[in-house]
Amino acid sequence: MKKFLPKTVNNPRGFTLIELLVVVSIIAFLSVIGAAAFGNAQAQARDGKRRADIDAISKALESNFSPTSSTPYPVDSTAEGGTLMSSGSNPTDPGGNGNQSYSIIVAAQKTYTVCAKLEKGNGNADGDGNGSAFTNAGANAGTWFCRKNQQ
Structure with a gap:
């Protein structure tokens, strides 16, 4: 059986x-470090x-493009935060805090x-794909991801 020894300097x-x-x-x-890496992955x-x-x-x-129509692109609003699609099915920002935005021009x-x-x-790099910065309040080159019409 193991003998219990009192704690001493030699036997801590x-x-x-x-x-x-x-x-x-x-x-x-x-x-x-783990929390910082996790936050970066979430933002991406x-x-x-x-x-x-x-x-x-x-x-x-x-x-919905119709080249014979006088208005080939039916969009309800060009304003940021307005109704983007005529169906009313706007995308919701995945961040959920309202700081990010979608825009149609x-x-x-x-x-x-x-x-x-x-x-x-x-x-x-240039915001709207035409060689100039995307013109919107607070827009900086490279902070927006844009797609232009293909027709």
């Missing part, structure tokens, strides 16, 4: 305060959803540019 039992502090600080450091996933929404809106507008209902503001700022 348990961990010292320094050892516990080192372990706790390592765990805290790794937790902070939300931007991916915004890009998919823009592609879906662009495809819907292209499917229609020029005389002959051409369109549909855009979404990205969190990570890795959108089109």
Whole structure:
């Protein structure tokens, strides 16, 4: 049977305060790194959803294109936050905080540019695909992902 010895300097039992502090600080450091990486991955996933929404809106507008009509692109509103599609099925921002936005710009209902503001700022270099910055309040080159009409 094991003999229980009293705790002495030569026979320590348990961990010292320094050892516990080192372990706790390592765990805290790794937790902070993990949380930062997780937040970055979430932002990239939300931007991916915004890009998919823009592609879906662009495809819907292209499917409604009628070259013989005087208004080939039927869009209800060009204003940010307005009704983007005539069906009323606007995309909802995956962030859910209302800071990001979707916009459609229609020029005389002959051409369109549909855009979404990205969190990570890795959108089109010039914003609207025509060599100039996307003109919207607070727009910076590269912060918006846009698609132009294909017709």
